[in-house]
Amino acid sequence: MSQPVFHPSLEGAQHGDKTLDQFLAFAKAAGAAGAQPSNYIIEKNADFYSAQEIRDAFEKHELQLDGLSCHCLFWAHTTAWTGSPTIRPFLPKALWYESPEKIEAWCEDTIFRFLDLCAELQMYIIPMFWGVSCGFEMATGYPFGFFKGPGYDLEQEALDRFVSKTQAIRTRANELGLYLGHEIHPNSAAMCVEDFQALVQACDGDQCLGVTADPSHCWENESFETRFEAVGDRVVSAAVKNFVIRPGVALRKMTGDWRRRAMQFVDLPSGDMNLTRFTELLIQIGFPERYCRIMGTQTAALVTEAESAYRTLDATSANAVAYARDHLCFPVTNISFEDGMGAAS
DSSP states (O other), rough: OBBBBBBEEHHHHTTTTTOOHHHHHHHHHOOOOBBBBBTTTTTEETTOOHHHHHHHHHHHHHEEEOBBBOOOHHHHHHHEEETTTTGGSSSOGGGGTTTTTHHHHHHHHHHHHHHHHHHHHOOOOOEOOOOOOOOHHHHHHOOOOOOOEEEEEEEHHHHHHHHHHHHHHHHHHHHTOOEEEEEOOSSSSSSSHHHHHHHHHTTTTTTTTEEEEEEEGGGGGHHHHHHHTTGGGGGEEEOEEEEOOOSSSSTTTSSSOGGGGSEEEEOOOOOOOOHHHHOOOOOOOHHHHHHHHTTTTTSEEEEEEOOOOSHHHHHHHHHHHHHIIIIOOOOOSSSOGGGGGGGOO
């Protein structure tokens, strides 16, 4: 009998108000088979929990450790050079007004310790995203970009900057056998699949540069099939999230109020995205086999990352875990439906 190739899991980035024990208890009660705490959930006295403490916590709640995510810390590291205050929520208050160089150095040191911890835990896939190494001018996507002019070339400078600023981190990741799964989306180093491919080329095909496939970020005329088929061999993790596009509302409206935005994250069942087709695409590009080979597991984690401008976080997340468990973790056939048609020999 065919078995599912996925199991339902839960991302911890949005659950920063919970302790590690509280987060795991919530994930277990919601019906998850595994969980993926963020770097903030495993912080302890300006450091991280030990590998043994993390293992013990997961054993207590009978959950599979599906990895540790580190989105915000990586983003702050590669965005610090811009001087933007938007990195402050992810940093200790003492660093808020320090120089970009000092902030970047702190982030890099913390990331090194985080990577060492992941290696000790044999968590070889790191869901994350690189920061705005291209600068906010290019990250706007404005059609009159003037990206190249007298004495400057923002596109080439962006690639050179990414290579140099990420070199030490990539070197450490490769030494430890880790894969860094970038979520391709706006206001990051790669906003579309061609951007990501350019980074890989600039870094001479660096094998640690992976992709976290998240279909909810495919809302600006690039479908998830177009995006993830193009980088299928680099997809090392999967985040399951959904969204809606409100008709008649400008996609780039400048407001921080999610209820007024055109693109809104929503509960998994009611969004615009066909998540069953997304899951089938993950199978098509070989993600489950790749994940299980790297992580040494029997099934691959479908990490739900539910957000909503209307539902509470816990309600949205519990609904997401249940939806993934009941609708996306299906038995996968290895034969054609035509094989059972016709007379038995």
